[in-house]
Amino acid sequence: MYKFCLVLLALVLIGQGCNFNDQSETTSFDKLSNDAHSFANFNEVRTTHLNLDLAVDFEKKVLQGTATWDIDKTKKAKELILDIGNLAISKITLDTGIATQYTIGPVDSIKGQALTISLKPNTTSVTIHYSTSPQAKALQWLTPAQTLGKVHPFLFSQSQAILARTWVPCQDAPGVKFTYEATIKTDSNLLALMSAENDTMLSANGIYHFKMDQPISSYLLALTVGDLKFASTGRNSGIYAEPAMLDRAVWELESMQSMIDSAEALYGPYAWGRYDVVILPPSFPFGGMENPRLTFATPTIIAGDRSLVALIAHELAHSWSGNLVTNETWNDFWLNEGFTVYFEQRIMEKIFGVPYAQMLTKLGMGDLEETIESLTAEGRIEDTHLFLNLDNQDPDDGLTDVAYEKGRFFLQTIESVVGRTRFDAFLKKYFSENKFKPMNTERFVAYLNKNLLTDEQEKADVKAAEWIYGPGMPDNAPEVNSAELDRVELAIAKFNNNRIKAKDIDITGYTTHHWLYFLRALKNLNLSKMAELDAAFNFTASGNSEIACDWFKHCIDESYKPAYPAIETFLIQVGRRKFLTPLYERLAKNKEDKLWAQKVFEKAKPGYHSVSYSTIKNIVY
Numbered sequence: 001m002y003k004f005c006l007v008l009l010a011l012v013l014i015g016q017g018c019n020f021n022d023q024s025e026t027t028s029f030d031k032l033s034n035d036a037h038s039f040a041n042f043n044e045v046r047t048t049h050l051n052l053d054l055a056v057d058f059e060k061k062v063l064q065g066t067a068t069w070d071i072d073k074t075k076k077a078k079e080l081i082l083d084i085g086n087l088a089i090s091k092i093t094l095d096t097g098i099a100t101q102y103t104i105g106p107v108d109s110i111k112g113q114a115l116t117i118s119l120k121p122n123t124t125s126v127t128i129h130y131s132t133s134p135q136a137k138a139l140q141w142l143t144p145a146q147t148l149g150k151v152h153p154f155l156f157s158q159s160q161a162i163l164a165r166t167w168v169p170c171q172d173a174p175g176v177k178f179t180y181e182a183t184i185k186t187d188s189n190l191l192a193l194m195s196a197e198n199d200t201m202l203s204a205n206g207i208y209h210f211k212m213d214q215p216i217s218s219y220l221l222a223l224t225v226g227d228l229k230f231a232s233t234g235r236n237s238g239i240y241a242e243p244a245m246l247d248r249a250v251w252e253l254e255s256m257q258s259m260i261d262s263a264e265a266l267y268g269p270y271a272w273g274r275y276d277v278v279i280l281p282p283s284f285p286f287g288g289m290e291n292p293r294l295t296f297a298t299p300t301i302i303a304g305d306r307s308l309v310a311l312i313a314h315e316l317a318h319s320w321s322g323n324l325v326t327n328e329t330w331n332d333f334w335l336n337e338g339f340t341v342y343f344e345q346r347i348m349e350k351i352f353g354v355p356y357a358q359m360l361t362k363l364g365m366g367d368l369e370e371t372i373e374s375l376t377a378e379g380r381i382e383d384t385h386l387f388l389n390l391d392n393q394d395p396d397d398g399l400t401d402v403a404y405e406k407g408r409f410f411l412q413t414i415e416s417v418v419g420r421t422r423f424d425a426f427l428k429k430y431f432s433e434n435k436f437k438p439m440n441t442e443r444f445v446a447y448l449n450k451n452l453l454t455d456e457q458e459k460a461d462v463k464a465a466e467w468i469y470g471p472g473m474p475d476n477a478p479e480v481n482s483a484e485l486d487r488v489e490l491a492i493a494k495f496n497n498n499r500i501k502a503k504d505i506d507i508t509g510y511t512t513h514h515w516l517y518f519l520r521a522l523k524n525l526n527l528s529k530m531a532e533l534d535a536a537f538n539f540t541a542s543g544n545s546e547i548a549c550d551w552f553k554h555c556i557d558e559s560y561k562p563a564y565p566a567i568e569t570f571l572i573q574v575g576r577r578k579f580l581t582p583l584y585e586r587l588a589k590n591k592e593d594k595l596w597a598q599k600v601f602e603k604a605k606p607g608y609h610s611v612s613y614s615t616i617k618n619i620v621y
């Protein structure tokens with residue numbers, strides 16, 4: 001009996017020992033904050049490496065094949081939960097191919113569905129056999145007619161913010177990072193590219209292999225397939241574009257290599273090997289997307305005068321802010337974009353000089369003031385905080401200029417308190433110490449206080465809490481000055497007060513950014529002044545998309561009908577949401593324009609990516 005008791009005691013102790021072990025179990029991954037936009041159980045099981053094997057079917061508009069995830073799991077984890085959106089799953093296997101059970105949860109209109117996969121105690125990898133839906137939100141399938149060359153079809157993806165799950169089953173939370181490799185099979189006359197190491201040449205059999213050895217977040221998974229050619233722009237940079245666009249793009253983006261070199265001189269080595277840009281068809285819904293090693297860009301930056309290249313500086317800067325140090329959840333989005341706008345401006349200053357960078361900054365301040373004003377008017381004051389609460393909405397709807405511009409001006413404020421030398425050293429250290437890791441707002445503040453603002457007076461001068469957790473612009477916001485734009489301001493004041501004719505305005509030396517400031521400062525317009533401006537400066541026929549868009553806003557506000565055919569063409573040709581939204585919003589303000597906008601939208605919508613399509617549909621209907 002005594003012996004039996006001892007054995008029992010020993011068993012209990014061993015049991016507890018196991019239990020104890022279970023709780024303190026150290027996995028190789030750090031715990032992440034809860035992410036309201038993902039179903040994934042990433043604190044129990046972590047996906048660490050993806051092997052993607054997909055065939056591209058332009059006829060059916062689907063990708064079909066397998067995604068194999070290597071996983072790192074706690075002992076207690078019995079299932080792996082992935083995010084999916086509209087995927088058709090045929091089979092799931094573990095490790096050496098044993099089929100396993102899985103369930104697919106109900107559809108959430110924002111998050112999609114949870115795919116719950118049963119694991120064995122020692123499962124190390126999971127293979128999902130699936131195909132995408134022709135309606136996959138991340139993917140846009142273009143007919144040959146929708147490309148420049150008109151001969152070949154085209155495909156591109158846009159995964160940020162939470163659309164990766166519509167083409168790859170994944171833990172679609174930015175805090176989760178993984179390496180990947182992929183095999184993509186497509187038509188043998190098309191080039192496939194991913195956010196990874198690419199071939200620059202066509203493969204004879206249409207099979208392409210990709211490799212990304214540094215860990216990235218799912219929103220940075222990217223694929224494009226089309227009639228693309230490559231041209232080098234320097235030591236580790238180059239451009240892919242449709243053949244008819246390639247020479248113009250190379251000329252326009254001539255500064256790319258020096259941007260990379262400047263960025264490295266500022267904040268440390270470029271971590272990704274090559275930096276290439278692919279110029280997509282005009283339906284790309286964004287200006288640019290910082291897919292690692294391969295920025296995706298709108299062709300609207302190819303303006304013919306190199307005036308819109310700040311966008312490349314921006315996407316390149318994300319190679320540090322965002323792609324190395326990544327917002328842990330979409331509520332921390334300003335850590336990606338605010339840092340990137342600040343960094344972008346520093347690159348621009350280095351290459352194009354202080355006056356140019358000042359113009360960009362002043363335009364940014366104008367955008368921010370307008371955004372804060374309209375968010376405040378809409379009763380969305382909380383959306384003017386840097387740290388957001390997007391938990392109950394689609395992050396795509398809640399991400400505004402605030403993260404970009406208020407974020408930038410917050411960093412500028414810190415810079416002005418501690419001086420540029422110390423701030424630069426701090427940023428360099430921040431990127432290097434936090435690379436390949438997620439960052440959240442709270443940890444950033446702690447890092448800032450520990451590594452930079454150790455002086456109580458400086459801490460008080462920065463007012464970090466007001467910037468991050470408070471509304472609008474704190475009173476220590478930096479002043480923005482631009483002698484170039486002051487010149488425009490003087491001229492425009494006279495024109496606004498009818499003291500000068502448009503044709504008599506001194507426009508010598510005006511660049512795109514002078515014009516943008518000019519257009520944004522126009523007031524007291526009427527039809528005859530619109531006609532006068534158009535006659536003097538030919539805005540309606542502008543080939544510069546930024547200028548055209550700002551001009552068209554006035555045209556709609558003033559019902560300046562001679563520009564409507566050009567507006568229609570613009571709305572049909574360009575799918576960039578930043579341009580479409582303000583134009584459709586203005587059109588929707590009165591009945592006649594709204595009906596017209598609906599007709600234009602019907603014609604334009606086959607060319608819109610889902611991101612632009614859903615935003616605009618909600619505006620016009």
Ligand code: BES
Nearest residue numbers: 160161286287288289290311314399578
């Ligand atoms: N990462 C963003 C694009 C994005 C943000 C896509 C949120 C989806 C959700 C990209 O870096 C960006 O900010 N692009 C800007 C250009 C930039 C110069 C401000 C754009 O597309 O207009």
Ligand code: ZN
Nearest residue numbers: 314318337340
């Ligand atoms: Zn950005």
